[in-house]
Amino acid sequence: MPALALLLCFLSPLVLASGDELLLRNANVVNVETGQIDTLDVLVRKGRIAAIEKPGRIETTPKAIDLTGRYLMPSLWDMHVHFEGRDLVEDNALLLPVYLAYGITAVREAASNLAPTVLAWREEVARGDRLGPRIFTAGRKFEGINSLWDGDREIGSVAELRAGMDEQQRLGVDFIKVTENTLQPDLFLETVREARRRGLTVSTHVPLGLGIFELAEAGVSSIEHASYLLRLGSADEEKVALAVREGRMGPEAANQHYRSKFEQETANAAYQRLAELGVAVTPTLIGGRQLAWLQDTDHSDDEFLRFLTQAFTANYQWRIDRMAGETDAERQARKSRYTLTAAQVPALQSAGVLLLAGSDSAALNTYVYPAEALHEELSLFVDAGLEPLAALQAATINGAIFMGVDEEYGSVSVGKRADLLVLEGNPLETIHATRHIHALVHGGRYLDRAALDGLLNEAGVKRARLDVARSTQP
Numbered sequence: 001m002p003a004l005a006l007l008l009c010f011l012s013p014l015v016l017a018s019g020d021e022l023l024l025r026n027a028n029v030v031n032v033e034t035g036q037i038d039t040l041d042v043l044v045r046k047g048r049i050a051a052i053e054k055p056g057r058i059e060t061t062p063k064a065i066d067l068t069g070r071y072l073m074p075s076l077w078d079m080h081v082h083f084e085g086r087d088l089v090e091d092n093a094l095l096l097p098v099y100l101a102y103g104i105t106a107v108r109e110a111a112s113n114l115a116p117t118v119l120a121w122r123e124e125v126a127r128g129d130r131l132g133p134r135i136f137t138a139g140r141k142f143e144g145i146n147s148l149w150d151g152d153r154e155i156g157s158v159a160e161l162r163a164g165m166d167e168q169q170r171l172g173v174d175f176i177k178v179t180e181n182t183l184q185p186d187l188f189l190e191t192v193r194e195a196r197r198r199g200l201t202v203s204t205h206v207p208l209g210l211g212i213f214e215l216a217e218a219g220v221s222s223i224e225h226a227s228y229l230l231r232l233g234s235a236d237e238e239k240v241a242l243a244v245r246e247g248r249m250g251p252e253a254a255n256q257h258y259r260s261k262f263e264q265e266t267a268n269a270a271y272q273r274l275a276e277l278g279v280a281v282t283p284t285l286i287g288g289r290q291l292a293w294l295q296d297t298d299h300s301d302d303e304f305l306r307f308l309t310q311a312f313t314a315n316y317q318w319r320i321d322r323m324a325g326e327t328d329a330e331r332q333a334r335k336s337r338y339t340l341t342a343a344q345v346p347a348l349q350s351a352g353v354l355l356l357a358g359s360d361s362a363a364l365n366t367y368v369y370p371a372e373a374l375h376e377e378l379s380l381f382v383d384a385g386l387e388p389l390a391a392l393q394a395a396t397i398n399g400a401i402f403m404g405v406d407e408e409y410g411s412v413s414v415g416k417r418a419d420l421l422v423l424e425g426n427p428l429e430t431i432h433a434t435r436h437i438h439a440l441v442h443g444g445r446y447l448d449r450a451a452l453d454g455l456l457n458e459a460g461v462k463r464a465r466l467d468v469a470r471s472t473q474p
């Protein structure tokens with residue numbers, strides 16, 4: 001409501017600020033909903049934004065910080081991460097404050113084999129007993145029997161599906177996640193329907209045996225990984241899915257069909273239908289990007305490695321090994337496929353699909369570094385042709401809308417939680433500005449650059465201690 005906000009500026013009396021408040025003066029406030037930037041004073045009281053006024057209209061408090069020349073925006077949300085690894089509990093825990101240092105104050109944890117631990121962290125963060133981003137978690141994800149992944153909630157019948165969902169609801173998960181390793185299409189679809197019958201948000205992969213619109217009409221809330229959407233470039237996607245489901249077509253033939261039949265215009269028309277059905281998409285480009293250019297990149301000096309234990313990065317090896325035998329032609333095909341997948345991001349945006357920025361960072365996702373990867377993801381969105389404003393929306397207000405908490409989070413607005421990012425540069429001019437963080441306001445607390453560096457140093461020390469302790473174990 002920019003018009004109303006402007007009106008209030010003129011009508012409201014001078015706001016008096018008291019001692020326990022924080023006044024951010026002369027900030028260039030980025031309105032992530034409109035793309036407008038205005039120089040304003042922002043008053044934070046009890047963790048919320050209490051007033052936004054033209055400079056000088058709020059009386060200075062002892063805790064006033066001048067942000068002249070700097071940019072103030074809502075802090076970032078990573079809408080797809082995993083805290084996983086049964087032997088990596090401390091390794092993941094030490095990363096939670098690192099998220100804050102990277103400007104990320106909420107993460108959507110898209111299933112874990114540490115589900116009880118992640119649920120405990122969620123409560124500890126909410127109570128203020130643990131420093132880290134707010135956590136939304138799927139708990140365990142739904143899969144078929146004998147799934148490849150560790151820790152899944154495996155189901156083989158409707159009865160098991162209902163029992164599984166009762167269990168997830170008892171645990172109080174924030175959404176349901178469904179993947180397709182061994183879960184059969186009919187039961188997959190029924191899982192989505194059951195989640196929606198119970199009023200739950202449900203995020204999924206897409207099995208080859210299901211049409212994307214079968215899922216959309218069953219009520220899927222978001223599709224994870226834009227690579228699945230390339231199937232919509234084939235006009236007969238639903239027929240192919242049916243052929244796979246009935247065993248008339250194998251997975252390799254189906255994939256080959258989709259690769260050879262892709263037409264952007266067909267995909268664009270389908271994206272409009274997706275938008276009409278209210279299906280959000282989390283593209284997760286960075287993982288595919290890192291794998292496609294694995295051979296061309298030396299990661300040995302990556303700065304982020306100071307926060308990752310040897311046990312954590314040891315998990316990177318399985319994908320590296322799996323790809324070691326690839327031919328040059330296969331590598332080239334992987335790059336082309338990445339480029340085509342990335343090109344879907346602006347196409348989805350133009351069609352009106354709600355985009356969610358998620359990194360898919362996880363110990364199992366090679367060189368997708370927690371926290372840092374979200375910034376990479378935003379850069380990749382812009383490289384692919386998305387406007388910086390749309391990229392920022394995908395990492396702020398869109399996540400809040402998706403989780404149904406946009407009245408509380410996602411923009412610099414009076415009444416919302418004071419989770420704010422102070423940047424050195426204008427993120428609408430260059431998306432790389434999100435990496436140059438001057439300060440973070442987290443639940444109303446002001447963490448300046450020195451405080452954020454302190455969090456990073458502490459995480460680095462903890463990481464080193466874990467490595468040393470493990471290397472000296474008998």
Ligand SMILES: [Zn+2]
Pocket residue numbers: 080081082110360
């Ligand atoms: Zn994932």
